[in-house]
Amino acid sequence: MEELKEKLKVQLIAQLNLEDITPEDINSSDPLFGEGLGLDSIDALEIIVLLQKEYGIKIEDTKKGKEIFQSIDTLAAYITENRK
Amino acid sequence: MELYFNAASAISPLGSFEDESISLLFPDRALGYFVCREPDYKNTIDKKLLRRMSKFIKMAVAGSVNCLSEAGLEQPDAIITGTGLGCLTDTIDFLRQMNENAETLLNPTAFMQSTHNTASGQIALLLGCKNLNITFSQKNISFESALLHTKMMLAGDGYRHILVGGIDEITPESHGLISQTACIRKYEWENPLMAGEGAAFFILSNQRTEKTLARFDGISIFNGAVTDSSFPGSFSRFIDERIPDAGRADLLITGSHPSDEVYPQLSERFGENKILRFKDYCGEYDTSTSFALWLALELISGNLKGSRVSRPERVLIHNQGSGPCHSLIKVTAC
Numbered sequence: 001m002e003e004l005k006e007k008l009k010v011q012l013i014a015q016l017n018l019e020d021i022t023p024e025d026i027n028s029s030d031p032l033f034g035e036g037l038g039l040d041s042i043d044a045l046e047i048i049v050l051l052q053k054e055y056g057i058k059i060e061d062t063k064k065g066k067e068i069f070q071s072i073d074t075l076a077a078y079i080t081e082n083r084k
Numbered sequence: 085m086e087l088y089f090n091a092a093s094a095i096s097p098l099g100s101f102e103d104e105s106i107s108l109l110f111p112d113r114a115l116g117y118f119v120c121r122e123p124d125y126k127n128t129i130d131k132k133l134l135r136r137m138s139k140f141i142k143m144a145v146a147g148s149v150n151c152l153s154e155a156g157l158e159q160p161d162a163i164i165t166g167t168g169l170g171c172l173t174d175t176i177d178f179l180r181q182m183n184e185n186a187e188t189l190l191n192p193t194a195f196m197q198s199t200h201n202t203a204s205g206q207i208a209l210l211l212g213c214k215n216l217n218i219t220f221s222q223k224n225i226s227f228e229s230a231l232l233h234t235k236m237m238l239a240g241d242g243y244r245h246i247l248v249g250g251i252d253e254i255t256p257e258s259h260g261l262i263s264q265t266a267c268i269r270k271y272e273w274e275n276p277l278m279a280g281e282g283a284a285f286f287i288l289s290n291q292r293t294e295k296t297l298a299r300f301d302g303i304s305i306f307n308g309a310v311t312d313s314s315f316p317g318s319f320s321r322f323i324d325e326r327i328p329d330a331g332r333a334d335l336l337i338t339g340s341h342p343s344d345e346v347y348p349q350l351s352e353r354f355g356e357n358k359i360l361r362f363k364d365y366c367g368e369y370d371t372s373t374s375f376a377l378w379l380a381l382e383l384i385s386g387n388l389k390g391s392r393v394s395r396p397e398r399v400l401i402h403n404q405g406s407g408p409c410h411s412l413i414k415v416t417a418c
Contacts, residue, residue, distance in 0.1 A: 015191075017135040038132060045192040053189045 005076045012072075015050050016043050028072040036071075044069060057082050085239055087300040088292045089415065091155035094284035094378040095120050095143045096366050101150045102127070106382070107389040110364055117259045118280035118367035133210070136193055138173040140253040143283035144203035145210055148247055151285040152211070155295055160247035160287065163204045163217040164234050166226035167251050168370020170200035170219075172258045203251055224405025226250065227371040228305050231288070231413070235303060238290045249285035250374030254367075277341055280367015284374035286381075292418070297381045298399075301414035302327045307407075319346045320353040323400075327414050333400035335383065335393050337362050337376045340404050350402070360393065362401075373403045377413060384417045 009023035012032075016039065030036040033044070047069060051057040057079060059065060068078045093101045097111035102123035111118050120143065125134055128146040137145065144165065152160065177194040196202075204217035220229040227250030234248040254262075262279050288300060304326035323330045336354045338361060340347045350359065366375040380399040382388045401413040 019131065019135050042136070042192055042196075049189050049191055053185070 088296045090289045091151050091287040092381045093151035096282040108391040140171045144251045147283040147285040148207045155287040161243045162246045164230045164248045165204045166220045166230035168226045174198040224370045227374040228411040245289045250371030251283040252369040252371045254281040278367045282375045284378040298415040299418045304412045307409050319349045333398045334396035335399045338402040376401045
């Protein structure tokens with residue numbers, strides 16, 4: 001799980017072009033949206049594409065997105081449970 | 085109605101608004117095309133917004149913000165831009181994804197920002213400007229079309245200060261494609277024409293202020309054969325018909341090259357010492373006339389170092405792209 005979290009941090013930085021941020025700057029339990037990394041709705045779309053492309057996970061119920069995208073911890077947990 | 089350029093701001097291969105002074109020196113040709121010497125965008129654009137912007141959008145937004153600041157304006161009455169090829173980096177990125185992912189799993193950012201109006205839209209968003217924003221894309225008269233539209237709007241009611249600009253970017257991929265086409269005229273010459281890029285923005289106003297750089301005397305765009313080999317001097321006469329007093333300019337800034345059909349007539353009319361070939365400094369791109377206009381305003385204001393021309397009064401700008409289109413713009417110191 002820890003390895004997956006570190007990989008996710010690297011992937012998010014690359015996909016969302018988070019300039020001047022390193023994986024060490026991201027705390028796995030910090031919120032991704034609003035506070036913390038301060039991501040927005042376009043980033044959410046980018047993460048949906050990332051999950052589908054890299055992990056074969058399609059989020060069917062968009063209402064669950066808020067829960068899944070809460071932090072690196074919740075993202076990694078969802079990927080572990082649903083990875084194909 | 086008299087119109088005035090009250091501010092100008094550019095990012096070009098010569099440098100940007102951030103440089104303390106800009107010298108009129110030939111840029112490095114080693115790359116095979118000219119690239120801009122860009123400012124540190126973090127000084128102008130929020131870091132969170134910056135991460136999503138391509139060079140095209142960064143140049144447009146930073147150039148606009150600086151231009152408004154130079155004019156002492158918070159909001160323009162309209163934002164009018166010209167671009168020939170638009171956001172190439174995002175367009176190439178989006179098309180590559182379509183190809184690699186079999187038209188699925190496309191990233192939204194590249195898609196959203198691949199449209200030509202992205203620059204005007206992003207400028208408006210950043211400024212919170214709810215006035216008109218529009219983009220003209222007419223190949224190598226894109227900027228001229230934007231400027232002509234701006235002129236007409238200022239003649240109407242309700243407009244005083246309009247932000248108008250031209251932007252085009254070059255990427256290794258687009259340069260590769262351009263090189264294979266007839267987009268860039270090829271010459272056997274000491275300094276062959278090379279592709280380039282740049283962004284230049286202006287505040288055109290129907291009110292003269294203490295910041296006014298020059299008066300805008302007129303613009304003319306014409307398409308089709310403008311020379312007649314059996315009628316020597318036809319192009320030179322044509323200029324006079326299009327813009328009154330154009331032939332009395334102290335300086336001609338032209339995008340023509342000595343190998344072009346019209347150049348000998350320009351040379352005979354103005355004399356070589358009154359001609360400045362602007363594409364030696366910015367390269368060939370669809371909105372390069374915006375660079376030429378910026379150059380004219382900088383020369384009139386005496387801001388450029390190393391220029392053999394000192395503070396001309398009347399400047400005529402002429403451009404000719406790869407097609408049959410010519411354009412003329414005239415500005416006068418005031």
